[in-house]
Amino acid sequence: MDYQMARRPAGGTLKEKEFTFFWHGKSAEDRSEHGVGFAVRNTLLSMVEPGDKGSERLMTLRLYTSEGPVTLVSAYAPTLTSTAEAKDEFYINISNIVKNIAPKEQVIILGDFNARVGADHDFWPSCLGHFGIGKINDNGQRLLEFCSYNSLCVTNSFQTKPQHRVSWCHPRSKHWHQLDLILIRRSNIKLVQITRTYHSADCDTNHSLVCCKIRLQPKKLHKSKQKGKPRMNTTGMHLPEKVEEFAKSLQKALSVEHQHCSAAEKWNHLRDTIQKTALATFGKKASKNNDWFDAKFSEMSPVIDAKRAALAEYKRSPSEKTLQALRAVRSKVQQTARRCANEYWQQLSDSIQFAAVSGNIRGMYEGIKTALGPTQSKTAPLKTTSGEVITDKGKQMDRWVEHYSELYSRENTVAPSALDAIEPLAIMEELDAEPTIAELCKAIDSLASGKAPGNDGIPPDLIKCCKNTLLQPLHVVLCQCWKEGAVPQDMRDAKIVTLYKNKGERSDYIEGQEQRRGTLRENNEGHMKGSLLTQENSRRRTTSSEEFLDSHRRRSWRPDKD
Incomplete structure (x- = not known):
């Protein structure tokens, strides 16, 4: 769905229950009098790609179909009383958009052109059909010249009833006109089934709704993004009967022992079992209504x-x-x-x-x-260290990889003289003992409730509320990791969430995280592992420096991360 006069400041997106809105308007400091946008059904989000650039009068959206990509253009043309310079600028910009589209690709231009194209099919046979209405005006002359030059036609002028050809009533003369038009390439006119106006649709505007039905088969745009795990309903995890039901189901699922398995295999089995059992017991988290x-x-x-x-x-x-x-x-x-x-x-x-x-x-x-409602996800191009704007999405991702690689992968070198200056202490062999259940219980209690889960999809509320049930299987897996000297990669992985700090321009990229700060979201098992390391480190005050470093190397720990 395309809409004009959105009057939303700047550009952004807003995802609602059934539709996601993309818009572009004037800056917040200017008067909100123009604006264009699209409303896309959420089921089609994986098949569309918004354009990188836009203005308060023109915006593009790319739809992927089985017959190839289709470029949709939302347009809001200057009115009849606007200056000639404003009209020329609009048609120059829209002509540049059409020129940048491959001739074999489909293009659909929708919008309020504020133009009357008339019904002279004999003079404009390639642009108009046999069912035009009214007389042409100056804006209509400009629009038809644009259509003739770019091999476009007005779909509103093809077969339909007279009352379905008009969309706006003049406030003084009470005459109906067609100002809201839909343009398509002349070679693709056979794909258009009907273009008509729905006067009964209440859009809270003096323009009636214009719809165009086109034969297109959307094609899903496959991306490398992994499918997220369903969120568990944490509200029932404090009920004793639900916790008891979960304990019985988990014990039954874990009744088969895996004696000769690695720590990674044991953890994968335990993780999948916890996820499946918890979803069956507590259910999925229901989406909340904020409207x-x-x-x-x-x-x-x-x-x-x-x-x-x-x-x-x-x-x-x-x-x-x-x-x-x-x-x-x-x-x-x-x-x-x-x-x-x-x-x-x-x-x-x-x-x-x-x-x-x-x-x-x-x-x-x-x-x-709930009161604030859904957040607006505004996008802005990144900048390189030299200040050049990056608009390509692939290069933007490479820039983020470069930034976080420099931030989190810095190597710290220690001079041998500094190590020699450390006073050697007595070696305590008892520190090599496996972590106890009491230490693991203390680590679980230190988890913060209400936090988002990591890649494993297990919320901390589940581990804390069902601690008595999960304590023994988790202890077995961690002891196995202790013996092997390494932990599964799934426990070590973390998500990096970029937060904008509302300082300066969004497009500015400043080193040292002055404007965008990365937040690590680890798995809960990674938090428990770190808590166990902290407990051991607190007892490691009398260990020699050589044994301290050697012990960390053998167990794949980094001293600067304790």
């Missing part, structure tokens, strides 16, 4: 249906009676919407206040997140 409209849908639906019926009746037979009926039902919709919104926000505010007073910090922050 007041959906929460009050039962009250809003009847008045909205009445408004749509009144709008359809007014467009079918415009008169003073139907106009007054439409105004009355619109007023009722506004009153109902304000009342429902006030009730929703009042209830949400009361729940946040009650959570804060009762000391439920987690519930308070969850309420604040």
Whole structure:
């Protein structure tokens, strides 16, 4: 879906329940009077790729289909009263976009062109069909010249009913015109099934909805991103009956012993068993609804249906009676919407206040997140160390790899004289003993609740609430790692999340993480391993420096990471 006059500042994306919105407008400092964007169904997100550049009048989106890529262009042309310079600039920019598209690729231009193209098929046979409407004006002349030069045609001028060819009514003359047009290459006109206007669709604007049905088969854009594991429902992990059910199911699943397996094989088996058993017992985490409209849908639906019926009746037979009926039902919709919104926000505010007073910090922050709604994911090109802008996504990823490689892979060298200056201490052989269950229990208790899981998909709440059940199998795996002198790679892996610190320009890339800071999200087992190392390191105060370094090398530990 394409929409104009979005009036959203700058550019960004917003993901809702069923659709994801992409938009581009003027900067926040300028007046919000122009804007373009797309609304993409979430099921098609893997098949589209937004354009790197855009303006408040033009924006591109690439759709991958079985017949090849299709470039969609959202356009908002200057009005008839705009200056000639503004009109020339618009058509120069849109012509450059079309020129950069391969001739064999399909292109679809949708938007409010503020132009009347008329019905002169004989003079514009390659651009217009036999079912145009009205007379041509200056903006229409510019648009048809653009279509003729780029082998495009106006799909609105092909076979359809007269009432379905117009989308805007002049406020003074009450004459209907077609200003919202859909352009396509002349060679691909056979793919268009119908282009028509839906006057009954309530879009809260003086323009009616224009839809075009085209025969296209979307093709999924395969990426190297791994499929994420389902999130577990942590709310039931504090219920004793659920914990007991999980314990019985896990003991039954782990009844078969693996005697001659490595630590990695044992951990993989234990991890998969915990995931499968926990999902079967506690279920998946349900998505939360952050919209007041959906929460009050039962009250809003009847008045909205009445408004749509009144709008359809007014467009079918415009008169003073139907106009007054439409105004009355619109007023009722506004009153109902304000009342429902006030009730929703009042209830949400009361729940946040009650959570804060009762000391439920987690519930308070969850309420604040619900109030703030979904975050806007704004994108900006990175810059190299020399200040050059990187727009290619592959090169952007290489730049991130370069940055974090320099940040986390620095080698620390210690002079031999500094090592010799360390006073040698007595060797304590008892420190080579395997970690005890008590130490592992202390490490589990130190895990923070409510944190996001790592690559293993196991939340810390599950390990803490079901500690008595998971203590023994986890201890067996960690003891096996202790004997082998290495831990599975899955425990050592971590996710790097880049956080923008709201300092300076988003596109600036400053070394030393002045504007973007990387946060490591480790697996919970990695946290427990680090806690065990900390406990051992606290007892390692009387060990000689040579034995200390040698012990860390044998167990694949890095002294600077303890």
